[in-house]
Amino acid sequence: MPISSALTVAALALSGGDVRYGAPPDTGPYAHDARSVSAAARGAPLQRAPASAIQSSPDSAAIHERARRLQSRFESNRLRYLPRTLGGGHPDCDEVIGRLCIWDDGDDGWTPRPEPEKIVALRTELLAALDSLAREIPGDHWVFGQRIRYLVEAGRLEDAASLADRCGLPDRWRCDAYLGYVRHRQQSIHGAEQAFRRALDAMPARIFADWTDPEPVLGRDLRRWVSEQPDSAAAMDRLWMLADPLFLAPGNDRWSAHMSRWSYAMSSEEARNPYRMPWGDDLEEVTVRYGWPVAWERSWRTGGGTGYSVSGLDYPGEFRSFPPLEVLDWGRERVEPVVWELRDGHARTKHSPPYLDSLGVLEGQIGRFWRRNGVLVMGAWESPRLERADLAPDATVDPAELRNRIVAGVTRGTGSGPLAAPPLRAGLFVEQDGAFGVDVRTNVAAGGPVRLSALAPWSDWGVVSLETWSPETRRAHRLRAGMGFRYIMPDLLTLSDLLLLETGAEPAGPAEVAEVLRTSTEVAGDEPLTLAFEVYGLRSPSELADFRAWVEKSDEGFLTRAVRWLGFGGDREQVMIGWEEGGPERRGPLFRTFSIGLPDLEPGKYEVVIEVTARGHAPLGARRAFTVR
Template structure:
């Protein structure tokens, strides 16, 4: 009799759990259906050529100003919240059911309630015997609330419990890479692939200033998204889950808006789904075949803003990331090189709403060619009017490095970043050593700087200038030979030419010095001779007036000849002269 009662009670509990499951499934289907039926209608937006075909889907990139993401209809929001409450009741009845717990966590994240999502995931972790998904679901919720350090740890714990083949599926990065890079990656053995993945995620980390690696955590979170979305009820206007949706989810995440294309003459519903327009291309899709590359020429876009990037992501740990305007200058120092980076980050309209006096964490990070951090410099910065100005120096051995100049404003979480490759070369014994040209604000009548830290040396971070500007130039030369009397003698030539044109565009006009042209029948150059003390570093500083130059990209070139030995070295830097109305 008691056994019969126990079985009867179990049957009743099972029946109640099944009713909750059916109710949850119905509420989910209602939400999924309304999200498509009530999507804003558009006529003809789905036409035109595909930029890329991914399985059943036509992918088009927004190369102009992105269209505003259509907002959700109030009934859609209401249906999702109703689904959440229905799933909560089902979850209370069967807290160890992954399909119910996963849907609940997913809808809470979609509804902008990440704290509740983490709480639900932790309750599932307590109730379930699934040692893998209890970690993955909690990590998914933590990532949604921006706690990426903790999320990475939980993702690692969950992936470690997967069968090796399934774990490798989550860890692999094939889908994020360009075709030629993908072939290179697949040609590596497993150890080589793992090393590649480590380097890729270090390079892809949006900011080294923030804890955790948001991009890597997002990659694993997108695998969880794909699993949860694959279990969603299929409704009218929706296609069954497949490998193509897996790929799109891993590359761009989940859509943030959708529209119904009503221009088709057929009765089929064609949905247009929009990915987050604020995504940036953090994952380098050609890390080995091209590398991160050196900094773009003045006026060229940042690779982060590539509208046709293979993948994209918009982290939650900062509000917006802007390219950090900066200038890199290399100064030989014996058998080492001083790397100097001067930057300027202008505040956007949101950061300016609170008035002046913003503060930020800023840093220069340097990594070696294997993407191992070798040094960093950090400092607090206060805005001057509407801009953060920073200047960092660090001494490094010769070699190929990656630098990352970063800033994160405290209150509104505006971020700036410049991350590129740089090659440092030191002269050999007895060789003449010439630094890069440092482009600065003009010296005019002030004393010319004798050292890099002179108060009159004010570097420009943005090398886009106006045709009415005057530039200050600064460089350093060392290794000049002793002329026998303890003194060195040298000649300096400075020229400016427009790229793509032969010769020099014009004779440059100097402020603060009287300089003569080398000759009337040669491309215009200016030169002067100087003398210094043997064994020292000789500073070279002068103003350059740009008046009369047409808009375009120019190269400023500085050459030094040792008049004792005849050795000659050249250095150059690109500037862009903007149109007057730009």
């Protein structure tokens, strides 16, 4: 399932009357109500030198103005042929940015309608005319930007790439920016990254500051986090790395998408758009935060109104790509994992990877055992089963074109049941300080177990990612969590993560644990749990420790657990075991496994808890969540 519903953007009312949102139908292409615009300073038109100012002769200026009239005429005609829907207002805005209302419409199944043939024909005519005019004014960056944008919009990516490769604009950085935009749409992420980095190196300082400013895409908490880091630039680089939706996929498509949005915004300056309003800071911000809509609809007012509105819609499946603060904001004493949840709902910015139709959450477990030279990280999960789905016929097809094909039924699979497909790609990654401390990749069968492990370097904090990806079905799943990898002094009493093993597993030692990790955290109500853990810092067999393990519901609060501990809250003894033993014969970790029965637990979420108490030390505890089905 997609992570979020479709995002809708519409212009707020710019004058009174029947039009609730959307420009009045009887205004000119750039007419606007001065009071509405001045009331939202961020929506004011950008104050930039007109593109015509670069022309060196009256003839060049006249050709440029003709190109602008042609572009304006196309957008005006586009409105006439947009798919129509009956309006009735729209939900309350989740956010207002300048003159624009933004809301998530709650429709997870929305797909764009095929573009009307008349609009396709009109765009083809416009491109032919712009090509002809460009031969007269080859150095006009505004005309060049229109050609790139409309070629990409038409799905003519090879033509757009060829044009960008032949770019002869005086400002070479614009050529690289547009080339990066096209490469991103072609899903050549490495090529896009290279082009964008060349553009950033050469662009004017003011534009560089805009394109690299984190303010548009980061919420207040993450902006504060970046500002508090010793090196804010390195911190921002780390955030971009973590925002990459899938480490298995080549390149960082979240960063290249961000640069692509800026390139799109650059091509839109002084150009007419379907919202029928001048380009301004608000349109630029919406584009950078959410991208440009993949489809447009024109809604007629109901109830006797005569106006209509134009709304831009984004494809469902976009999600929050930046990590939540709690995954990054660790304390010196904090070691326990913090799961990175893919939250739904309106976000400051969203992203839809060009190679995915859905990104799901893996159900599995991550565990750590401390070693002399690092931390052994183990991951186990069940790879998703592949049901019959819409397959991408061409890995390089433009996403908008693919969606149109899906709507038309061209790529829809037939039949039902498991789908015979190539192996899935799987990986275990550990990010530490903006670099990969672990990068393990393999191929696995769909629906089969996946167990991966690797030694991670010492680090205060990092992010672990378990991933699977099926490029053929454009589906991926992942589980990410922030956790500590700090060095532990040999005499410091500490406890490893608690790991679920396959029922009845009896590993001879920690080296065998990774091979018998349970790949699912779901269990039957009467199924015994087998678990493993390590204790560090017990110096000898004479140093005794008390071990207790029990099961409790995940939603139990502290007071409830305290009452149960005192014996007043129920039959806790039925799901509790305990023992006493000393440290290992040789200095090193004490490895132990144990089983605990489940007395016909009702379906729900639970935790198994291990508590270790040694004389002279505070109790240590570890937990592992599981679900009774």
